[in-house]
Amino acid sequence: MPRGKAKSTMDVTELLHQDHMKVSELFFQFSKAEDESEKEDLVKQILTELHVHAKVEEEVVYPTVEDEAEEGEELVGEANVEHKMIKYLMAELSQMSGDDEELDAKVTVLCELVKHHVREEEKEMFKKLRESGADLEDLAEQAQERKEELMAEPLPAMSATLEIGEAEEVEEAEQLKALDTKRAPAKKGAAKKKSA
Numbered sequence: 001m002p003r004g005k006a007k008s009t010m011d012v013t014e015l016l017h018q019d020h021m022k023v024s025e026l027f028f029q030f031s032k033a034e035d036e037s038e039k040e041d042l043v044k045q046i047l048t049e050l051h052v053h054a055k056v057e058e059e060v061v062y063p064t065v066e067d068e069a070e071e072g073e074e075l076v077g078e079a080n081v082e083h084k085m086i087k088y089l090m091a092e093l094s095q096m097s098g099d100d101e102e103l104d105a106k107v108t109v110l111c112e113l114v115k116h117h118v119r120e121e122e123k124e125m126f127k128k129l130r131e132s133g134a135d136l137e138d139l140a141e142q143a144q145e146r147k148e149e150l151m152a153e154p155l156p157a158m159s160a161t162l163e164i165g166e167a168e169e170v171e172e173a174e175q176l177k178a179l180d181t182k183r184a185p186a187k188k189g190a191a192k193k194k195s196a
């Protein structure tokens with residue numbers, strides 16, 4: 001569908017890069033902060049930025065990466081696991097106050113996770129997305145729209161449940177099921193191989 005006239009001149013990878021820069025700056029400010037209330041305020045800003053950014057990526061950007069970019073499914077699979085780890089720490093941080101003795105350590109680890117994740121997105125995923133020929137300006141518009149909606153909402157309550165591996169476990173269970181159903185009839189005849 002032509003979204004037409006109001007087309008953004010920015011592509012979606014630039015938009016996401018700006019978010020990455022903003023969060024990196026907030027982490028830097030946190031590293032310099034001494035005052036408890038300033039730290040608390042910065043953590044809130046970091047959580048808000050990361051929450052909105054991750055949601056925009058998951059809802060608007062990653063599906064296109066999966067469908068259009070080379071190795072898109074693997075890249076998104078990894079990115080989603082990293083998002084889960086990041087969200088786990090975000091949830092823990094959302095329960096902490098500025099004087100919590102673990103606050104600095106948790107923010108430092110979160111910063112490291114985010115840095116690693118951002119590096120992978122920018123060096124691999126975005127590169128492959130740009131090479132895919134997908135309409136990245138249209139995607140930027142959709143991402144910007146969604147971002148504005150999410151920014152207007154209050155930060156939702158986060159629960160720290162570690163779900164890493166859940167997706168893989170489901171997949172594994174499905175593969176096992178598929179194997180089981182294959183095995184039974186396989187006794188009667190030669191297993192047919194699908195030519196994809």
Ligand SMILES: [Fe+2]
Pocket residue numbers: 054057079083117121
């Ligand atoms: Fe991400």
Ligand SMILES: [Fe+2]
Pocket residue numbers: 016020053057118121
């Ligand atoms: Fe990102």
